[in-house]
Amino acid sequence: MKTNLSELQASLNEDGIAYYLIPTADPHQSEYIDDSFKFREYISGFTGSAGTLVVSPKSCWLWTDGRYYTQAEEQIDTSHIQLMKQGTDGVPTVLEFLDEHLEPEQIIGTNGKYISEDYGKKISRIAKKHKAVFRANMHYVEKLWINRPSTTKNPIYIHDISYAGETIDEKISKIRAVMEQAGAQSYFLSALPDIAWLFNLRGDDIKCTPVFYGYAWITEEKIYLFIHENCLSATAIPYLKEHQVIVMNYEEIVPFLEKQRGTVMLDSRSTNYLHGQTLFKCKIMDQPNPTESLKAVKNETEIANLKKYHLYDGIAMTKFIYWLKTQIGQIPMTERSVSQRLEEERQKQPDYMGLSFDTICAYKEHAAMMHYQSDEESDVPLEPEGMLLIDSGAQYYGATTDVTRTFILGPISEEEKKHYTLVCKSMLLLADAKFLAGCRGSNLDIIAREPLWAEGIDYRCGTGHGVGYFLGVHEGPNAFRWRSNPESLDAVLRPGMVTTDEPGVYLPGKYGIRTENMLLCKEQRQNEYGSFLEFEPLTLVPIDLDGIDFTLLNEKEKQLLSEYQQLVYDRISPHLTQDESAWLFEQLC
């Protein structure tokens, strides 16, 4: 790995580039990216899903968040790359770092296709402030990278209306209403899950995410969709025609944008900087993609399917857990073999379309890395002792699932039991919240965090994220997290939104615990104070009671746990074998 970095540094030195920025992004600011865009991994060796590398001719800094501190430290060459722990007191952000370090006439470079319009503008302002030069048309890593994989171009197919619940036309007319309200003549959309949602199409261009590379341009009268045309399925071609969608080639987007004039609405967080600059003759109206909040509120068809496919997912998970808990110590198992077994259980379910993210199967201290990925090198045998964390999910034609359970494989310490109990309690308390309409996730986050904060423990990530519908496993604008600032206030929670609830305890070198359910927001009651909302758990997977210290739960908390286990039993047991069902009955409390 060191070779890639030193080669890059030699080039930067030669060309007099003071800082070169390598984000983790594709031209759509997707959260997960195709292998062909893994420039940061290529240079640093760090494989985590999020991180930014800043390279100077003599130094190198890697920013990543709390999920990846431990993993990054293991993967990078710390004698050449300095780890910058995002969100830790005293650690500057990339922008603050540039603001502190940039000197007059220094050049900061990047490829503008891989940073957002918003972020690029911020760098540009900082460069200007320090009389430095910002160049966003550089391709250093592209030039260095031999055998770079080509970008995926998989088939694009229709997501049937009986699953989507709403036609293109209905969705487009909502977008046009927002445009009219804002006074915009055009709307430019770069976010892949939003495009898939808007056109009721799905693809397979990003691992675990059924999206396809594309851009959409909507005017008051026309609808343009820029895609790899050859990928369109035979039925999708007439379907798009029928809905008056003008299909253009993906590569034609830049020349098309160059020709545009007038007022354009776009979201500068998902539009890339290159495209933002290309639209320089337009008046830009920067606002969050209306598609984001529209698709976050699931319609009735979607909700019905979410429930149906979560039942399937729960059956697969429960069958797997029965096998895991009864076979541990009896037959050989490793992190990778049990992941495989779980995937096989899911494959048996109807309309299974693949995993929704790489399964995290982490034994003992591995689980302290929130997003640990077991590979041949790190894989370990599982013994009848300690804890195993499995965070997994699937794509079904009518749902995206995401569930974490931590399993007690054998004896655990008192401390482990205490932390396991606290985590379950945190998850259950948030799931039980009743709150007035208007609340944001940032209002509710502390309900999950307080039991841990009271013990001086924190998890360095949000408590939960929005989830797509046969789309991205992480989707906004809803989330549970407590930090907020005026620029990134989290969304107001609305009935129909789906958010994960996944508090945890992570002790590096020791163990990690996480329990995660997906929660559907719905109305509880209306009265003179307004509309009260609550959550319904979509996830139907038993919690491993072997880790619970019931003396740490009060009556209400015991009841919440008992009710959840009962719900799972009632819904899942009819679909199990007699042995499995008998085992699940024992999970009642």
Next chain:
Amino acid sequence: MKTNLSELQASLNEDGIAYYLIPTADPHQSEYIDDSFKFREYISGFTGSAGTLVVSPKSCWLWTDGRYYTQAEEQIDTSHIQLMKQGTDGVPTVLEFLDEHLEPEQIIGTNGKYISEDYGKKISRIAKKHKAVFRANMHYVEKLWINRPSTTKNPIYIHDISYAGETIDEKISKIRAVMEQAGAQSYFLSALPDIAWLFNLRGDDIKCTPVFYGYAWITEEKIYLFIHENCLSATAIPYLKEHQVIVMNYEEIVPFLEKQRGTVMLDSRSTNYLHGQTLFKCKIMDQPNPTESLKAVKNETEIANLKKYHLYDGIAMTKFIYWLKTQIGQIPMTERSVSQRLEEERQKQPDYMGLSFDTICAYKEHAAMMHYQSDEESDVPLEPEGMLLIDSGAQYYGATTDVTRTFILGPISEEEKKHYTLVCKSMLLLADAKFLAGCRGSNLDIIAREPLWAEGIDYRCGTGHGVGYFLGVHEGPNAFRWRSNPESLDAVLRPGMVTTDEPGVYLPGKYGIRTENMLLCKEQRQNEYGSFLEFEPLTLVPIDLDGIDFTLLNEKEKQLLSEYQQLVYDRISPHLTQDESAWLFEQLC
């Protein structure tokens, strides 16, 4: 009252004014205002501390918040004034209302001295959007108001450094550092509590608030203070001279502002629109007054005094409660007579400087009005039954106090007992919060609200507000409230900040319950996750256990209540008579 409104409407009709805006404000955007500025009360009859009147030739609308719905309905002539319940679903804000109603060429008028620069600009934008005309130089109510009281001009005196804890020079240099950082040449300050804090001066121009009318203008080299010069005490004159403060007459501010050029930092929420417009030759840097967050974080001297004077305040309150609880039914009492008795107890305490707000003493259904004021007409005898809510506070030379207790005067219903218990529980749970530095009140608010929300009950106000130090009883930027938007995100909580914790239940026509402690934010522990903060109660006043249904509290909640009562007993009992002390001992649980 109707006469005032109809006279105004006749004038508006004659002059072709479509809408006339009458806010509740003085030229400093003070929260509580001197009688001479009570234009809205003069026209509408509504005496609450907050509200905005919009008058058209034929209609009239009064906006007020949840604290005052019931009171406003009782005080206004609802056949001529429509009550607009701020914060209720579907009720537009004043600005939304104007946006909905303004038509081309209509005139909307007001006196720009009484609206903030920020608000005035918003009205101006809405007027422009609808091609209407906004005139901020009108004085309709001033012309109508015969016998309008003259503005208060009381003495201005030094707040001794042994109480202030920090000199003018130290404070000014902090302000200048902010100015330098922001690149501002001047700083214009209109907020009265901030001016009093900055100059270590106090006055008595606003009832219950030791401030004086003034403006400050700080440059890199000079300090101007605009006040009613004749009010300066004999010691204050040389004191200001010694600190190089240039004293100018209050009335000279407009001509002074007209002459200014360059970059001026100001807070458009507390600067009035007239002054903002007067500075049209300057480049305005609008940002929250730095004085606000500086004065919110109490220094060590202030904290020591806060504790000392809260002990005094607790002694006065406890003596009063002993009298109330033992004498009720024995001797005649009314809302007003017990308020008087409480005030007398406080007057006996050292360095007592008056009430910090008009005592709210509300029996039975009166307490459903959050800010009920008992007057000759509404005053009622107290009987040994039902509940009495008393929200009161004092100004001491070294503290501002604010405490609410609800007293059980005799038999109460099961429902009353349940709600009383829930309110105490809410207050105690928030006071017990442990949280990571960086949290805002909006993150914590739900801790107090959740026990009530779970029952479908809400209180239509924040859970608590910041409190000044021998200054305003309501001071920002800290608060506990859950609603937030990008423009008004509440402040991050910092050690040294003081905030009230006052959840409640208000059932119109039935009863009202509130329990309020003042909480000091302080550090709890530092570890690898960051700095954890917690609260220490400043208020030392027993909670009336007669309302508690212990079956509704879990073990932890019982312990919190027990610990609080013990703390009060330990600190207060040494200062009581034997009888009082014996009674307080019975309040332990």
